[in-house]
Amino acid sequence: MTRLQRLIPASVFCFVVVPAYAADTAQDWLLRIHRAPQVLNYEGTFVYQHGGRLDTMRIFHRAVDGAVTERLVSLTGPAREVIRTDQEVRCYLPDQKAIFIEQRRLGRNPFLGIVPDRLPDLEQNYAIQLGGKARITGRAAQQLAIRARDDYRYGYRLWADQETGLLLKAELMSDSGKKLEQFMFTQLNIGGAILDSMLVAHTSADGMAWYRDNEVTDGGPTRSWRAARLPSGFKLFSNVLRRLPRDERIVRQLVYTDSLAAVSVFIESADVAKSDDMVEGPTSMGALNALGKILDRHHVTVVGEVPVKTILMISDSLVPESRP
Missing domain, CATH: 2.50.20.10 (Lipoprotein localisation LolA/LolB/LppX)
Structure with missing residues (x-):
């Protein structure tokens, strides 16, 4: 994966x-x-x-x-x-x-x-x-x-x-x-x-590893970030810290939506990000577009079912709101 x-x-x-x-x-x-x-x-x-x-x-x-x-x-x-x-x-x-x-x-x-x-x-x-x-x-x-x-x-x-x-x-x-x-x-x-x-799973859980992706209240990037420029109609919907499954790393997730389309921004310290599976540069999976880059000692991934230019606008305008 x-x-x-x-x-x-x-x-x-x-x-x-x-x-x-x-x-x-x-x-x-x-x-x-x-x-x-x-x-x-x-x-x-x-x-x-x-x-x-x-x-x-x-x-x-x-x-x-x-x-x-x-x-x-x-x-x-x-x-x-x-x-x-x-x-x-x-x-x-x-x-x-x-x-x-x-x-x-x-x-x-x-x-x-x-x-x-x-x-x-x-x-x-x-x-x-x-x-x-x-x-x-x-x-x-x-x-x-x-x-x-x-x-x-x-x-x-x-x-x-x-x-x-x-x-x-x-x-x-x-x-x-x-x-x-x-x-x-x-x-x-x-x-x-x-x-x-x-409504219950028919797949046996025997021998399966369980991974939980939770919201957390501390750890991970302590800065608060924002997109300084957004396409018309897009507004911040949520700003949370998430613990990623499997490797337990904590990332900050911002979600912007115009009420139909949604874009997620994931931010984590570049010191703990794993280079072997980081998104680098632009990538796409059908209608889903994403871009990953290093920004101010953080690794940033912007992803959503929106055109590439929307991903670029949000990615290029990300700024930290405050320092720890």
Whole structure:
């Protein structure tokens, strides 16, 4: 596992039905998409196309009184299993004989990271339009188009279930109209019971090493950092210290978001950073871009599903706010 993969949260992997109220505007539909997983039970199979790969996953999702639990199982490629709750994500990787545990931070949809409190500001940086009707996995769907108003962020094409608002298909689009990523259900059942047995890991933990990625209150970089320049709409969402799994190093993580796109900045002392797995210079994994460099005796990694110029702007403008 590379350093970039360790930094990226693992999540880059009911009986109640959402009220079928009239969603007259595109923003109404975005709110329905955001709220649907919080109140729905469903199980199905989806495909995720990214970075030249096509992964097929099985998902079991349950929502009870606002508490959400889901289990994802890979059907193609290396065996892996993910258990997600509102508090944490557990990723089982049998080929690495490892189980990674991390705290949930953004509480975002794995594909579409809506921050609902900031939806009113969304149209400053995105043009959002309702499209036509379609059918996805046998269900009537409403299409939405989210076009970036500048080239510092990507656009989206979305298809939401007409009845429940659940996201059935999503495409991440470059400013030239190239499809960068795609998520789509190929089989889906909404409603009904999701049993406890469907939500527990079926991968044996015997012989597996456990690694926990925690927020900590001290250690690591003592300086507070900030990006002096940000693309329009991007604001600081969180600033925490994290203990990386496996090697126990502590890094500072800043998260900037425009309510859809998110960029993470990881900062650690260059004295403790491991040269054999540090990100150096620009790199990319499909729609994900990253850049690593040494800055003022610290190693800095900036990473996000945004264009390269956004990564460069944030990386070039990082400054320490104070000295220890």
